[in-house]
Amino acid sequence: MRLMFVYWQPENAGSAQDILRxxxxxxxxxxxxxxxxxxxGQSRFHRSLDIESxxxxxxxxxxxxxxxxxxxxxDRIVRTGLMGIGHLNVVKLVSRVPRERRVVIDCDGMxxxxxxxxxxxxxxxxxxxxRRMDLCDSLSDKIYQPTLHPLxxxxxxxxxxxxxxxxxxxxxxxxxxxxxxxxxxxxxxxSALHRVLRAIEPVRDRVGRIxxxxxxxxxxxxxxxxPLREQAYYTDPAYLKEMGxxxxxxxxxxxxxxTMSRGVFNPVLIRPLFDHxxxxxxxxxxxxxxxxxxxxxQNTDYIKEIYGERAVELVLxxxxxxxxxxxxxxxxxxxxIIRDIRRYLAEKHSYAARLQELARxxxx
Numbered sequence: 001m002r003l004m005f006v007y008w009q010p011e012n013a014g015s016a017q018d019i020l021r022x023x024x025x026x027x028x029x030x031x032x033x034x035x036x037x038x039x040x041g042q043s044r045f046h047r048s049l050d051i052e053s054x055x056x057x058x059x060x061x062x063x064x065x066x067x068x069x070x071x072x073x074x075d076r077i078v079r080t081g082l083m084g085i086g087h088l089n090v091v092k093l094v095s096r097v098p099r100e101r102r103v104v105i106d107c108d109g110m111x112x113x114x115x116x117x118x119x120x121x122x123x124x125x126x127x128x129x130x131r132r133m134d135l136c137d138s139l140s141d142k143i144y145q146p147t148l149h150p151l152x153x154x155x156x157x158x159x160x161x162x163x164x165x166x167x168x169x170x171x172x173x174x175x176x177x178x179x180x181x182x183x184x185x186x187x188x189x190x191s192a193l194h195r196v197l198r199a200i201e202p203v204r205d206r207v208g209r210i211x212x213x214x215x216x217x218x219x220x221x222x223x224x225x226x227p228l229r230e231q232a233y234y235t236d237p238a239y240l241k242e243m244g245x246x247x248x249x250x251x252x253x254x255x256x257x258x259t260m261s262r263g264v265f266n267p268v269l270i271r272p273l274f275d276h277x278x279x280x281x282x283x284x285x286x287x288x289x290x291x292x293x294x295x296x297x298q299n300t301d302y303i304k305e306i307y308g309e310r311a312v313e314l315v316l317x318x319x320x321x322x323x324x325x326x327x328x329x330x331x332x333x334x335x336x337i338i339r340d341i342r343r344y345l346a347e348k349h350s351y352a353a354r355l356q357e358l359a360r361x362x363x364x
Contacts, residue, residue, distance in 0.1 A: 001359055002032045004054035006093065008064065015060050015107060017253055018161055018282065018351075020045060022358075025351040031359065036093070056101040056362040057093050059139060060160075063108045063122075065132070094139065102140040103361060105160050109277040111136050111143055112151055118272030119231060120188040142361060147278045148305060158361065159280050162354045163345035167289035169261050171338060173331035179208030181263030181292070183256050184283060185215035188271035190234045192297055196267045197243060199320035204243065206325060211246045213259055218247045261291035265327050267316075268296050278302050285349060288341045293327050293334045308344035310337050 003026070005019045016035075023033040023046060034054070037047040051057075094102070109115070110132045114123045123129040136143055144158035180200070182193065193212075200207055215221075217240070220233040240247060251259050260266045268287050270279075275298060284306065287294040296303050296315045303311050314337060316323055327334055 001055045001362065002034065002053055003056050003058055003358070003362070004034050004036050004048070004051070005058045005060060006036045007060045008062070015062065015161075015282065016045075019060070021162065021164055021351045022355055025355045029352060029355060031355065033355075051092055051096045054097060054101075056103065057097045058358070059102070059104045061104060061106050061108070061110065061136070063110060065110075065135075099140060100142075101362060103142045103144065103358075104136045104140045105158065106136065106143060106145045106155070107160065107279075107281075109145060109147070109273060109279055111145065111155060112277075115273060115276065117276045118191060119234075120272035121231075122273055142364075144361070145277070146280045149278050151277070158354075158357065159349070160354065161280050161282050161285055162351045163285040163289070163349045164351060165289075165342065165346045167257050167286065168342060169257060169289065169291035171291055171335040173264065173291075173335060176262060176264050177209065178211050178263040179265070179328060180210045181213065181260055181266050182211070182269065183213045183251065183259050183266070184269065185250060186217045186233055186235055188232050188273065189269050190236070191272060192269040192275075193267070194236075196269070196295075196297060196316070196320075197239075197245075199316065199324060201243070202321050203325055206328065208264075208328075209246060210244065211248055211263065212240070213248045214250045257286055257290045260287060263292050264331055265293040265295050265324070266290065268294050268298070270298060275299070275302075280306060285345060288338060288345060293331060293338065295324070295327065306349075307341050308348075310340045310344075313337055 003022075005022075007016055007019060019033065019035060026033040033046070034048045035045045036049065036051075036057070037045070038049060039047050104111075109122050110129075112122055112129065112133075114126055114129050115121060123132065141154075143152075143155050144160070145155050146158065146160045148157045148159070150157055182196075186193075200210070216233045217235050218237055220229050220235060222229075224233060237247075266287055268283065270281065274281065278299075288307070294314060296307075296311065298315070300312055300315050303315050314334070
């Protein structure tokens, strides 16, 4: 089966990396995965505009559906039409691939009525929600979200993101540069980060250095208009300085796992909307592969159903400060839990398993 993915093309983005892993899994399973884009000699992706050769088209939608990255920092986002591929190309895809062979993966929970939770939201108003849902409905009857608990009756679960055992770093908890590292940009994540830092406050002198790696932690981006700037990018540089947090620029995707490995522990943070919808992301499956101890800030039931029973011990609870100290005192005990989590993820959440599930979705 030849699956053609439609995505917004930046090859360093998380979901693009998922598509690349699907391509690698497809070669071993007798399928083929291509990215709908002009051929490019230096690209790691198999790129093609040959719509007629596709057995199915998979639309991977995120919040930035009509946006694509620009070059300069102040022009990080520019408007270029639907996911940067142009409306005429979308018309071609729709006209040449039967409706039953088109699948929409709604990564960010946008195929819902407006949801506002914990200062986060999927749509600013009902009109924006209606436009997004109308678009998805115009493309396919097969709407999927990366959660095991979709809210809408016509949406089905497909986790999309997955785990690759090839990412695994050897677990070695000798002397490390940092007590804590967090790798990820600030997009509705301040509240989740702040809860972790509040737990660290009483034991700050025993944690060691703390690094925060990603965009927009040191300051809110001035080029983003209000109120989105304050809603999505809120940060408190004075508090971070007081806590002795080292704010660092974002790293390329291939450096994410090695950078996380520089810390004894890494909190796994999720924005309030995703927490409410119980969505998984790329980072859900990357952190356990690093040479670090993931500490989860999510609901226990969610952690159990994604990572397995043993992961519950890594959920930050009422006594989070003591949990953090225990991780620092006896990391080898927690390393055994990480090994169990890795085995569970390799069995339940591999790219091969995801691809086989996707093939069944297309054929259904």
